[in-house]
Amino acid sequence: xxxxxxxxxxxxxxxxxxxxxxxxxxxxxxxxxxxxxxxxxxxxxxxxxxxxxxxxxxxxxxxxxxxxxxxxxxxxxxxxxxxxxxxxxxxxxxxxxxxxxxxxxxxxxxxxxx
Amino acid sequence: xxxxxxxxxxxxxxxxxxxxxxxxxxxxxxxxxxxxxxxxxxxxxxxxxxxxxxxxxxxxxxxxxxxxxxxxxxxxxxxxxxxxxxxxxxxxxxxxxxxxxxxxxxxxxxxxxxx
Numbered sequence: 001x002x003x004x005x006x007x008x009x010x011x012x013x014x015x016x017x018x019x020x021x022x023x024x025x026x027x028x029x030x031x032x033x034x035x036x037x038x039x040x041x042x043x044x045x046x047x048x049x050x051x052x053x054x055x056x057x058x059x060x061x062x063x064x065x066x067x068x069x070x071x072x073x074x075x076x077x078x079x080x081x082x083x084x085x086x087x088x089x090x091x092x093x094x095x096x097x098x099x100x101x102x103x104x105x106x107x108x109x110x111x112x113x114x
Numbered sequence: 115x116x117x118x119x120x121x122x123x124x125x126x127x128x129x130x131x132x133x134x135x136x137x138x139x140x141x142x143x144x145x146x147x148x149x150x151x152x153x154x155x156x157x158x159x160x161x162x163x164x165x166x167x168x169x170x171x172x173x174x175x176x177x178x179x180x181x182x183x184x185x186x187x188x189x190x191x192x193x194x195x196x197x198x199x200x201x202x203x204x205x206x207x208x209x210x211x212x213x214x215x216x217x218x219x220x221x222x223x224x225x226x227x228x229x
Binding site for chain 1: 118156157158159162170205207217218219220221222223
């Protein structure tokens with residue numbers, strides 16, 4: 001799976017949009033971008049994933065550049081409860097075998113400030 | 115749905131003792147994963163199962179670690195004998211058929227401290 005690079009930490013004011021960047025310059029055509037987050041003392045939580053197109057769900061939006069070498073996770077109105085470590089993961093979308101693995105990096109610690 | 119259930123939530127034991135961690139995946143999920151998280155190494159995949167069969171155990175650190183899944187609703191991770199360096203948070207996760215979206219659902223974790 002391709003390697004991802006994220007800033008170690010970011011701050012965001014409560015109520016403002018949080019934009020978390022991720023570089024995945026070696027991504028292959030069949031690799032999806034996944035985002036998970038881990039709130040302190042809890043297990044990781046799935047947020048969103050995408051292949052080529054931008055995606056949106058009730059939690060966040062995912063913007064993937066046209067060349068797919070980077071992406072941005074957007075939390076439109078950050079709250080204090082969004083303070084967490086956010087992981088960007090690239091995963092091959094095949095069925096069975098080693099592609100079911102999620103390889104977590106160090107992520108970005110997002111601190112939402114009141 | 116209760117989500118992934120892990121027990122115990124906290125475990126304190128002495129070096130050399132056997133430790134057994136338990137996991138109940140979400141009903142209907144075919145895949146089960148065991149992870150370990152430490153400050154030094156982050157979140158690491160230890161082993162995962164598909165339909166109760168171990169598929170990849172390349173992340174299991176050594177022979178002291180073993181995992182079983184006797185049925186679709188229960189899995190154990192055993193450490194025997196335990197060592198202080200095994201102190202970590204151990205997470206279990208389950209996933210439906212990856213042809214869907216491959217999302218993994220994590221349990222709350224077991225915090226293990228080996229003295």
